[in-house]
Amino acid sequence: MRLPAAILAATFLATPALAQTMDVAALRDAALKDDIAWSITEGLTTEVGQRLAGTEAEARARNWAVVRLNALGFSNPRIEPFQMPVWVRGEESAEIVSPFPQKLVLAALGNSGATPAGGITAEIAAFPTLAALEAAPEAQVRGKIVFVDHAMGATQDGSSYGAFGVTRRKGPSIASRKGAAAIIIRSIGTDFHRNPHTGVQSWTDGVKPIPAAALTLPDAEQLKRILARGKPVTMKLVLTPKNIGPRESGNVMAEVPGRDPKAGIVLVGCHLDSWDLGTGAIDDASGCGIVTAAAKRVMDAGTPLRTIRVVWFGAEEVGLLGGTAYRNAHINEKHAVLAESDFGADRIYRFQTYVNQAAMPVVARLAQALEPIGVAKGSNTARGGSDIAPLAATGVPVISLSQDGSRYFDLHHTPDDTLDKIDRIQLSQNVAAWTAMIATVANDPTELGPVAPTEGE
Amino acid sequence: MRLPAAILAATFLATPALAQTMDVAALRDAALKDDIAWSITEGLTTEVGQRLAGTEAEARARNWAVVRLNALGFSNPRIEPFQMPVWVRGEESAEIVSPFPQKLVLAALGNSGATPAGGITAEIAAFPTLAALEAAPEAQVRGKIVFVDHAMGATQDGSSYGAFGVTRRKGPSIASRKGAAAIIIRSIGTDFHRNPHTGVQSWTDGVKPIPAAALTLPDAEQLKRILARGKPVTMKLVLTPKNIGPRESGNVMAEVPGRDPKAGIVLVGCHLDSWDLGTGAIDDASGCGIVTAAAKRVMDAGTPLRTIRVVWFGAEEVGLLGGTAYRNAHINEKHAVLAESDFGADRIYRFQTYVNQAAMPVVARLAQALEPIGVAKGSNTARGGSDIAPLAATGVPVISLSQDGSRYFDLHHTPDDTLDKIDRIQLSQNVAAWTAMIATVANDPTELGPVAPTEGE
Structure with missing residues (x-):
């Protein structure tokens, strides 16, 4: 007879060491040669360009994202539309x-x-x-x-x-x-x-x-x-400028299905929309490139314990509309942890967490996995930025991989946010950090919560 | 009885060492703290802004230049107008x-x-x-x-x-x-x-x-x-864009009168007009600041042997119209040597000359004066750039102080040619080099020509 799933899960939870089936260090180091993130960033900024929330350009970007996520082998790429008021220059x-x-x-x-x-x-x-x-x-x-x-x-x-x-x-x-x-x-x-x-x-x-x-x-x-x-x-x-009334925006998402649906979702996010002046290369095509490349690398290494969900949020720039829509639609799903890349494409220098004290052994494993590529351990007071903030505020654990923002505000929201600003060496280090992080938390059954609800950021 | 002027002059010419009455090294080093060039550059770009050739903005710039040259104590600041066809964006x-x-x-x-x-x-x-x-x-x-x-x-x-x-x-x-x-x-x-x-x-x-x-x-x-x-x-x-027909442009000029009108004019130039997209800070307000500051410093040290003429040329960008008008009007005056600053505001790394072989002792004195501030001696094949080219082509000696152009074409003719791009340390070194050059050649009676006519640059 087959053991009931609950007993299997309990056995699994009791042996966290065995659960780490992936060679995190090898995955991390291979990602230092990543070109998937570059390919996504180059493709989205070239084939769509600017993608102001609620416009036909953002709609083209959503379709582009579904095609790309499908081509990369993710499960069930789909659009979850929502309505929003649109202002245009x-x-x-x-x-x-x-x-x-x-x-x-x-x-x-x-x-x-x-x-x-x-x-x-x-x-x-x-x-x-x-x-x-x-x-x-x-x-x-x-x-x-x-x-x-x-x-x-x-x-x-x-x-x-x-x-x-x-x-x-x-x-x-x-x-x-x-x-x-x-x-x-x-x-x-x-x-x-x-x-x-x-x-x-x-x-x-x-x-x-x-x-x-x-x-x-x-x-x-x-x-x-x-x-x-x-x-x-x-x-x-x-x-x-003028307000052109309600239009459609939407979130694009897809999964790497995990072995244990009850283990909760590892959500890795970015935002698909951009301001209208540049092509949104660092804000935030590169974020989508980074998290998607990292999830793809973990997917290709074998089925993880937890489901990994990649979300390319819509309408972030104009007020976190995609993040709010996501929270409203998915608040009843179990999210193990949330993470978003939305601060450019320069190197990760630190990680921070917001997890239960009982999960500190996972934080230690993250520190061990990230230290070799120059990522220092920060505090346990991460709050989650942009699109994940609405859901994080309800009391969901968060991991933040902090990018070097020294030159981010040279480019942020300007016509100058274009592909030529991406440093491919730093972009790859970024993917390596994300790969190591996802490979660690998606294969570790330790519960990262409960954590207290916050006000978000 | 008084000795005839010609005999005085001949005596003078025979003793070139004595003729160098100015302490070139002291003038040069004092100029490393110059703020005149900055003041001119800041003033012209702020109080006029862009000054496209033939427009009312360039006319305002000419008036601004006359007021400033007068305030600095130069002799006879004046405008020499000419007509030109004007194209506007x-x-x-x-x-x-x-x-x-x-x-x-x-x-x-x-x-x-x-x-x-x-x-x-x-x-x-x-x-x-x-x-x-x-x-x-x-x-x-x-x-x-x-x-x-x-x-x-x-x-x-x-x-x-x-x-x-x-x-x-x-x-x-x-x-x-x-x-x-x-x-x-x-x-x-x-x-x-x-x-x-x-x-x-x-x-x-x-x-x-x-x-x-x-x-x-x-x-x-x-x-x-x-x-x-x-x-x-x-x-x-x-x-x-459109052609708006013939309009007025003009050159602005003023002098530091020399002791010997027959010794020829040391012409130091720049161009007053700019392209219309930026404020023409490096192209070429800073050039006017540099040559004018250097001439002012020499003027304040005493009356030079030769007359120094400062010329802020009009309508350079659209085809050297000011340089051509100047040549046509002044070809019969004796010019000892021509020099122009029109390549930004970064440091002088080299000087080049186009003088008679008999004038090589002057070149040696220039090398001695410039070497302490990092300026190397180049060839004797200088041809003169931009506005001085038409006159240089007729066979007038030239001295070129070469600026570091490594970042010049990051800014050249763009909206980004604005005051914030000026590096004041490099600007002052520039003034020091020009001051040393002018103090040397304006006080040295050695004839720098004759030189063969050239095709210009």
Whole structure:
């Protein structure tokens, strides 16, 4: 007679050492020569290009993803559609009218309001920080084009994005509440090229949308120099974005079925949509390349204990819509652990976890597997970024593989996010780290939870 | 009684060692802390911005230059106007229609023809080099949008611009003669940012102007990848530049009067106009900053033997119009030597001359003055670049201070040519080299000519 599945599972759980059937070190080292991640990144950025959430380009990207996941041998590649409101860019231009006439380069922020087709002309009210704008009396802002500067610098862990990104996320609503005609910010970025950094912002309740855009860093510095001359500065601004109503987006997913359906799903994610200015190579085609290549490598080594689910989320950039849709649809499935790659394609320097203390032996095994390729062990306070955050917030374990973000914000959300920026050596190290991580946790029966629900990130 | 001037002069000429009344080494070393060049570069790029030849922006720049040269204490700052035909940019956009719809980033080349307002749509005919286009039968080109790629790399001396720039200068006429609907080239540049490199090209006699533009390098690579898929590639192209007829341009000049009007003029030049996409910081506001700062430093050290003339040429980018106007107006004045700074703001690594063999002692003194700041002695085959070329071609001695051009073509003629690209340490070394050079030749009575006329560069 056959043993009941529960007894088999219990036996299995009692012998974790035996459960690690894959040679993690060999898989890891082979992945240092990976070209699957490159092929996916090259293919998606070349054959689709930009893929703004909710547009026909993102729909083409979903179809492309299904074909590719199928060709790679994943099980049941499929699209889970959802509806979303869509905002699209229009004309955008800015020029100093006086005292020194010249054009400046900028791009509208997501959900920006529009100027009339002929633009608006108003005096600039400049603030060195968001705090200065917040502290300003309405009289200083009303009817003006607000300019907010800041001092974001590059950081390995991207922490400066948290600190300075608030200027983009909250600045427009603050300016609108004070009666500003429009707001332009110094791009939330760290490069000095004439490429603006777009990004989403949302209007707080009851606030009237106003035109909102980001100047390139060279242009922000130029405007600052012009203002420093001490004369009133007048700008003409044209921004004609529009909301085109509800459209379809969707998540693409596929699996490597595990031996034990009850062992929970190892979810490895990325996002398929991109901003519209570049081709979304580092944000986030490379993330899809990395997690998919790693899952494929583990799949080719044999059937893992746990099911591995690869999810290419839709509509991340515009507000984690795919991650939220996924959580709503899949909250009742057992997820063993969540991980996402969405911070470029440079090398992994650290891993962090959010697992139960009883699972620390798995963390030790991860540390052993990752140390040889230069990945240090971090804290057990990982919260999960972007698309996995909604599900992670409900109390699902998380593993974060931290990429070097030193140059990420040179490119993030700009026209410059293109394939040529990918460093293939670093990309392969990334795949090796992900391969080692997936091979470890997908074959280890140790429960990583329970963990307390969080607020997400 | 007073000695006749001619006898005084003869006495002077016989004692060249005594003639070097300035402490060249001290002037040079003081210039390593120069901030005049920075101030000029910052001021011109901030208070005027782009200054396309023949436009009102270039006129504002001329007025700005006169005010600044006057404030610095130069003699007789003045504008010498001339007329020129003016071409201005219009709308410009490109998109792949099939097989992979997406926008590409480009900029029209100078004197480009225009498409209808609604654009043209045609298949791409791609060539890896200009030679391949030249060799192609008309049937392969007729009615197509020609794409010409190339393999320009960075060089310290800028020699790759000579080798690959021909694609921009001659490609459009070759394509037109074969019946192309339009031509797009890989930008003549070495960076990988989404900033196209514009530049002038002229239609050879009898050739019909067609739309002609340069793709950014990331876009050229993208197009190449798309073409490599082996399917016909169709592009929609919109370019609406126009010729707006004859307008005024002009050269701005001023002097440091020398003790001996017969000793000839030391002309130090730069060009005031810029391309329209950036603010012309390295091309060539910094050149004006460098030569003017150096001349000012020599002026402040005492009256030199020879008159130093600073010339900020107009309309260089569109065909050396200012240099030609200057030659025509001033060919009968005695110029002792010509020098121009028009290759960015990075450090001087070499000097070259074109002087009579009898003047080699002056070259030796230059070498001695420049060696301590890392400037090596080059050949005696300098020909003079850009604006001084027309006059140099008539047989006037030349001194070239060679700037490191390793990153010059990352920025050249792009929106990215902005102030933030200036390295102030290198800029000061540049001023020090120019100061040492001017202090040496303006105080040395040795005749640098005669030299044989050349074809110029």
